[in-house]
Amino acid sequence: MSRAPFEVLVFLYARTPGANYEYALLRRADAGHWQGVAGGGEEGETPLEAARREAFEEAGIASDSLFLKLDAVESIRVTEFSDSHLWGDQVYVIPQYCFGAEVTDRCLLLSHEHTEYRWLPYDEALSLLAFDGNRTALWELNQRLKGRGPRG
Numbered sequence: 001m002s003r004a005p006f007e008v009l010v011f012l013y014a015r016t017p018g019a020n021y022e023y024a025l026l027r028r029a030d031a032g033h034w035q036g037v038a039g040g041g042e043e044g045e046t047p048l049e050a051a052r053r054e055a056f057e058e059a060g061i062a063s064d065s066l067f068l069k070l071d072a073v074e075s076i077r078v079t080e081f082s083d084s085h086l087w088g089d090q091v092y093v094i095p096q097y098c099f100g101a102e103v104t105d106r107c108l109l110l111s112h113e114h115t116e117y118r119w120l121p122y123d124e125a126l127s128l129l130a131f132d133g134n135r136t137a138l139w140e141l142n143q144r145l146k147g148r149g150p151r152g
Contacts, residue, residue: 004045004050007039008041008051008054008097012024012101013100013101013141013145023138024106024108024120026108026113028115033130033131037054037058038054048069052065059117061101065101067101068099069098070137070140072137075094076096078092098133126138
């Protein structure tokens with residue numbers, strides 16, 4: 001399948017005692033930064049289908065896990081992708097659709113794309129993220145999980 005002009009970002013989360021949550025961050029093998037599961041869509045996939053596939057491929061998350069679509073969408077320059085030539089000269093940026101995925105088994109099966117993972121409370125996870133779009137998506141997920149409105 002060929003690469004579609006969109007990206008997905010999935011933050012894995014697990015409930016902790018006291019109605020709190022922890023978030024899994026994965027360290028990229030190529031760049032060394034921390035992020036959620038991230039990857040490109042394939043032709044014919046919806047963003048949700050791509051998120052489910054990427055979460056399985058990169059962390060071993062069952063495709064029937066509960067996925068929560070977030071409002072956060074980041075624009076990424078096509079120059080960040082080696083295969084962007086496939087999209088032609090009219091595509092300058094692609095969207096990155098964001099999701100949360102509930103995990104009950106905290107033991108992740110990492111792909112070769114990552115060297116390690118950590119389960120962290122929100123504040124610690126937020127401080128490790130390299131990209132603003134990742135921080136925005138994690139903030140939204142945390143707000144939603146805790147039942148807070150956007151200003152709560």
